[in-house]
Amino acid sequence: MAADKTDGKEHVHNRIAVLRAERGVSRRELATALGVHYQTIGYLERGEYSPSLHLALRIAGFFEVPVEVVFSLAPFPRLGSTS
Template structure:
């Protein structure tokens, strides 16, 4: 995983829907982390955009939620749910 620093934030920001997917399915950070074989804090870092996942981890997360990887991750912000913009 790469830490997103101030100089690289614009170029390497990876947006994700991990919190939304976890909430929809009632999955805790600890449960997701255990299923992925990572520390639960790693899930928090990913959710907050403090780290970008490796390709392997991104694919494992998508597989866990049974969705295509582009449903979980994007290089552009996801539209707000229920928003007018």
């Protein structure tokens, strides 16, 4: 899998916003459950911040999915994509 790089930095793609929406969880609720500031969730969702391994595992645990469902080095396929 090729890493997506912008300005020489690897970009970590995520599905946090999608998972939150599916479960009806606000940024504040997720942040409180994880013990982080709610703005951190926004930074993560926009790809402005890559989580530590510890935080990534806690996020996956919160949603009860494997970490690969939440995070990827390659862009996720668009919803409804047949390819």
